[in-house]
Amino acid sequence: MQPLKVAIIGCGWVAGTQAREGFGALANLFELVACCDSVAERAQAFAAEHGIPHWKTDLDAVLAMPDIDVVSICTPPMLHHAMAISVLAAGKHAICEKPFTSSLALLDDIRAAEARSRGRIMPIFQYRFGQGIWNIRHLIHSGLLGKLYVSSAETAWRRGPDYYRVPWRGKFASELGGVLLTQSIHIHDLLLWLIGPVRAVSAFKTTRVNPVEVEDCAVASLQLADGSLASLTATLGSVRPATRLRLCFENAVIERMAYDSDAIRPGQEPWTVTPRDESLGAQLAAQMRGASQIGSGFAGQFALFHQALREGLPFPVTLDDARASLELITAIFRAQETGAVVHLPIDAASPGYDGWVPSAR
Numbered sequence: 346m347q348p349l350k351v352a353i354i355g356c357g358w359v360a361g362t363q364a365r366e367g368f369g370a371l372a373n374l375f376e377l378v379a380c381c382d383s384v385a386e387r388a389q390a391f392a393a394e395h396g397i398p399h400w401k402t403d404l405d406a407v408l409a410m411p412d413i414d415v416v417s418i419c420t421p422p423m424l425h426h427a428m429a430i431s432v433l434a435a436g437k438h439a440i441c442e443k444p445f446t447s448s449l450a451l452l453d454d455i456r457a458a459e460a461r462s463r464g465r466i467m468p469i470f471q472y473r474f475g476q477g478i479w480n481i482r483h484l485i486h487s488g489l490l491g492k493l494y495v496s497s498a499e500t501a502w503r504r505g506p507d508y509y510r511v512p513w514r515g516k517f518a519s520e521l522g523g524v525l526l527t528q529s530i531h532i533h534d535l536l537l538w539l540i541g542p543v544r545a546v547s548a549f550k551t552t553r554v555n556p557v558e559v560e561d562c563a564v565a566s567l568q569l570a571d572g573s574l575a576s577l578t579a580t581l582g583s584v585r586p587a588t589r590l591r592l593c594f595e596n597a598v599i600e601r602m603a604y605d606s607d608a609i610r611p612g613q614e615p616w617t618v619t620p621r622d623e624s625l626g627a628q629l630a631a632q633m634r635g636a637s638q639i640g641s642g643f644a645g646q647f648a649l650f651h652q653a654l655r656e657g658l659p660f661p662v663t664l665d666d667a668r669a670s671l672e673l674i675t676a677i678f679r680a681q682e683t684g685a686v687v688h689l690p691i692d693a694a695s696p697g698y699d700g701w702v703p704s705a706r
């Protein structure tokens with residue numbers, strides 16, 4: 346297969362990271378041929394920085410280029426749905442940044458558009474692509490850990506007033522939410538990927554750190570389909586950044602404690618497994634050595650994206666994964682609003698299906 350020809354839409358922070366650490370690190374698989382930003386100087390500077398031959402100022406101009414295979418949507422969250430629909434309508438493959446969109450209804454709309462298209466769409470959750478969490482997931486699926494009792498996931502990061510100078514941040518209409526949509530969405534995806542699905546949610550959220558419209562602190566209690574319980578904590582006011590995951594199984598405790606600059610790489614090693622006894626420990630270690638080897642972050646996700654297109658396989662992150670993420674967010678907002686326990690799955694007949702963004706409901 347020739348390298349896939351890629352266009353990046355929205356030439357901001359994450360686009361640069363995708364270009365450097367993702368597409369740029371896989372030059373045998375991808376060729377960056379176009380970029381697009383509504384601000385012409387940004388598109389032009391991005392093209393120059395990454396050696397991209399074409400730059401545009403609107404998505405339609407990119408979609409009119411016949412040789413583009415893949416469009417990576419790196420624009421602010423409120424634009425993801427409309428852009429995903431346009432890319433699929435043009436028959437091209439789409440990659441879409443988190444948060445995927447603002448409701449389960451809009452996600453299902455994108456799913457229907459994909460069914461009508463020659464193109465396919467992959468949501469981004471690049472935190473999954475780390476050898477540490479890959480080994481742990483392999484271990485969990487072996488059944489050797491026994492019954493899961495409780496888990497916890499903590500996203501304690503820090504954002505100050507500077508962060509909100511970017512105009513789309515801090516507002517429901519453009520960011521779609523706060524810490525739950527933008528930061529802890531990654532960590533909650535890791536937990537769901539390891540031990541989901543979720544069956545019931547109770548939650549509180551509030552805004553205490555910065556004077557913004559969206560939440561910057563949240564907690565939730567979950568009941569999982571396997572009967573285990575989990576707690577989530579998220580804040581943007583932690584003086585020391587930390588990401589912590591802890592899973593207490595019958596036969597072992599699994600932990601990842603990531604501090605400071607490591608807090609944004611929880612999928613990477615070191616994960617620790619503390620077994621019930623030594624002989625089981627050797628068995629668990631041997632099991633983990635059987636996990637497949639994967640690349641890190643965007644390069645890991647994009648390499649498997651390419652393989653999936655080559656071999657007709659499911660993408661490494663699917664619409665069902667994006668749905669599970671948005672369903673949890675829907676449930677947390679709904680639990681806060683009603684003060685009641687919210688039961689999952691949330692379907693088209695359920696309250697909350699049309700999302701949590703006040704103006705969109």
Ligand SMILES: NC(=O)c1ccc[n+]([C@@H]2O[C@H](COP(=O)([O-])OP(=O)(O)OC[C@H]3O[C@@H](n4cnc5c(N)ncnc54)[C@H](O)[C@@H]3O)[C@@H](O)[C@H]2O)c1
Nearest residue numbers: 355356357358359360381382383419420421422442443444
């Ligand atoms: N996966 C991750 O780890 C990660 C990290 C950061 C951001 N993100 C996500 O990526 C998205 C972008 O975030 P960012 O921090 O890069 O934002 P950013 O503000 O740095 O960049 C967004 C760019 O999109 C451009 N833009 C706005 N409207 C446009 C339009 N109609 N057409 C073309 N370009 C347009 C803006 O001019 C800007 O240059 C968000 O959804 C964010 O949540 C993901």
